Amino acid sequence: MTYTVAPHADHGIFGPDSVTWKVYRFPTSVSVGFQRTALTEMLDPFVVASVDDSGSLRDRPAVRYDRTLQYTGTLVFGGSAAAVEAADTLMRIHTHVRGVEPLSGTPYDPNDPAGQLWIHLTQWHSVLYVYEKFGPGPLSPQEDEQYWAECRIAAAFQTIDPDTVPRNRAEMRAYYDRVRPELAASPAAIEHVRIILDTANTVFSAAPGRLRVLRPALDLLARKATIATLPRWMRAQLGIRQGAVTDVVVTALLRPMFRIAARRPQIMTEMLRTVSPLAYPVIAPVALDVSPLNSETVPVDEAWRRAGRPTPREQYLSSQVDREAVAAR
Template sequence: MTRIVSPLEDFGIFGPDSVTWKVYRYPTSMTVGFTRTALTEMFDPLVVASVAGTGSLRQRADDRYDRTLEYAGALVFADSGTAVGAADTLMRIHSRIRGVDPVTGQTYDPNDPAGQLWIHLTQWQSVLHVYEQFGPGPLSEEEERQYWAECAIAAQFQTIDPADVPCSRAEMRAYYRRVRPSLVVSETAIEHAQLILDGAKLDLSQLPAHLSLLNPLVQWLLRRATIATLPRWIRAAIGSRQGPILDVVVTAVLRPLMRIASRRPQLLAQMLEKSSPRAYPVIAPAILDIAPTTPETVSVQNAFRRAGRPLPREQYMTLVSDSGSLTT
């Protein structure tokens, strides 16, 4: 039975008029987009070291993916109070995780701004990439400028300096070129990338019985679609030989399916409820166009001010200052 979706307090930081909502509300983001995000992140040695150190992906992959989608959904779709709470909670959890990466010998800190920037940009670029490949296609020039401006706004929920966030597709490519030499194809990275790819599933139990028989085909399609978005070096790392012909076929098949899904928000919400029960309450109101109690957007600064909390970067700078060291 579908849970009742309660209205949120406000539209949060972006709202329905934003390009962020336009891109993230499309079903590509909650399927291929977040799988591609999580998989790509694993090739930063310090990020994968912190994930491997907790054992969360090996032991409870479904729960970790659900919590990640819940967090991302809270920042993009939820009301301002929920977004601040999610950011604060994640900072507290990350503050308890420390260790040394056995591959590079470097100390990892999940709250480190450089690692946070990698995770943030990988998500925003991946979600846009799959929207363009399997969704309506490229944004207009004006929409793209707005999207990257909103990406910088969202970065304030983390320890990132917003000035470090790319303002365009060209700057995003330059960022990837800059960090590429520091990425590592380790056994741990490959293992975790495979775990993410193997765990990418969509619950189709809400579909009519005759359509749910297509479940194995849909799961195969989502896996192949994720691979179709990956750069060649990551494909080689995970041992995929998928070539351009299959990429084209998968794209041609998935694009109309995503278009159909986008026109059936109730069904999309039901599948989200089954696949990601924790993320459902924060994402479903946006999918179903349920108006909040107060139909307004709130700036990040005002959201934290209302909660009586400093911004995450301010919290981080205070912590590292008190500890006598600074990692940027």
């Protein structure tokens, strides 16, 4: 069956000349890269508390996967207006979410810039790391510089202070070193890690036709491959064990599979349609080189101006002023 792929309104925020598109278009991003991101996020107690209180991962893991991939795909590949709308909607949803992180007894806010920075950076680092491990290899120095510059651009879709976003790999490593003492794996985090690994949805596990009999093996391979990307200290905190030999074997097996998949985007997008029907119409037009209605690539500030909405950062700072004013009464 052939499905019509509707074009985006424009090239969005990054466009075809971006390193972001180059990295995120590779099939590692929606599979192992996405799973690595989800696992790494579980080391932030405040992120875990928010996810745990919502119950979305525990009760509806497939739905959460689908919606999260849709959101990420919209910001990276969608038209500029769609990207702004997605970020603005999530910002407003988060304004109504509050709770207490049980380990510290400290209130959490999903819109807190520090928490959003953690989520943002774990995604951008994970997607790049897996791309280089299983895909074409390291970016060139020029591409690497551009990728981290685009990472800072993407931060404008969240409440993040732009001055806190790393400008290169060295600053990214320094960020991990800085926040590592604050990371912890609560019982809820361990539970969520198990759910992520046990119910992992990957494009490979949606193999069509006769290849469906291979799904258990592909699921296991994807699980092992995701673990192989985690440093030892993360595995120890998350309660994950896997030997070095397994790491080497799954990497050797998956690297040629991903490279073959990258040359067959039609097959990959059809698999994506099965595992993430919400993300499919967002990612497929770019993966299949469907030209947008307008070939324009829109700067992020211009996209928010056209929408007539303040950026998430501006909204957050304004809300903080309002809270302080109420507290002072």
